[in-house]
Amino acid sequence: MLITSLENDKIKKCLKLRDKKYRDLYNEFLVEGEHLVIEAYRSGLLEEILILEDEVTILDAPITYVSNDIIKALSTLETPSHIFGLCKKKEENNDLGKRILMLDRVQDPGNIGTIIRSSKAFGIDTLVLGEGCCDLYNEKVIRSTQGNGFHMNIVTGNLMEIIKDLKDKEIPILGTNVEYGEDIRNLTSRDKECFCLVMGNEGRGVSKEILDICDKFIYIEMDSHVESLNVGVATSILLYELNRK
């Protein structure tokens, strides 16, 4: 099938998927470019390929051919890709494992993307995104993760409720605090086996109600006159240390 009209229902839906509201409604999202389409395919999330007429793909998925005008309309890049993937959202696994990272109102898509890549790199079982975090299926987040997020368990929800469940399972909640925290280098192997690390908003940090119920605080040793590290960097260094044998 070749689609040439922007009024086509499928194309209209694909364009709507730029908004979180419609991604939530349809439980779908759109990815652009061969690398991301392949990653979505490998993760079993790819439902359909939209590809420029006359182009080919070796992926085993339903294919819709589209005109150059449609490609341009769908693209969010300066140089549009010739292939898009219509994908279903990944199912959330409620078994969070024992090495959990939780983000409280982290809003920058680049930071979320960086943190997903580092979570994969340093053996995190589940990433929990609280209300107020940037949407996982935001196009910039997906681009910045290069598809890594498709391969790990990421759940969304109310952080206070999830923390309550974790406490019932005796998983320690870790916050960060430079003044009365413990140097991350002094954590024991036992500390590193089982934890839920909470990291917070770029400007405001972790919300008070969560800090109040943390079981332990840690910090990264550094020159004292620097205000703070980028949240993606701070999280990554903590995960790197928590993965240190």
Place this chain on the structure above:
Amino acid sequence: MLITSLENDKIKKCLKLRDKKYRDLYNEFLVEGEHLVIEAYRSGLLEEILILEDEVTILDAPITYVSNDIIKALSTLETPSHIFGLCKKKEENNDLGKRILMLDRVQDPGNIGTIIRSSKAFGIDTLVLGEGCCDLYNEKVIRSTQGNGFHMNIVTGNLMEIIKDLKDKEIPILGTNVEYGEDIRNLTSRDKECFCLVMGNEGRGVSKEILDICDKFIYIEMDSHVESLNVGVATSILLYELNRK
């Protein structure tokens, strides 16, 4: 003095400073917002304040009052600040010290900014930006550093020439390589006292001619199936380890 016309020479110059070409020509740059103006003042880089008429500042610098229309024209933010600082570029100190970070064609302003913050946090003496790196005085870099870059030595130049000088001074050049590099955790105190770490472009890494003359390669241990960390994160973890006593 109150300026209300966009045709005013000073305002025209300030607007031009958005382009690297003019920043290089005038050896000046513009910062927006109270925090950055104060940081520029503290670093001795602030030449003049431009402020919305009727607003006040306690900083001891020449002041020019401007109309709201001028503020809107100068601003690059959704919500314009009421204060701008016209600054001279920081002088480059050719004594690079013994703990040097060198960036080869790192192009994303956010990554440069993140790396500057981490360099300050982990005791780097000098950051060297090679040709092809994003400009230090790019507005996004300055915003992302929150003014930290004003307080550290940052030099620009031809990396091959600078490396030749460093080799004459017997400073080891460190590259990264997962296949035949050494785990960063195994470096000695001596390794950490004196080095020039080279990090490369987001997609292409460090250029071959530089890799060919590196004295040692290091890597970060992580789950093997992840393609790579964000360059800002990778650099920050290496600097964190190189700062470990």
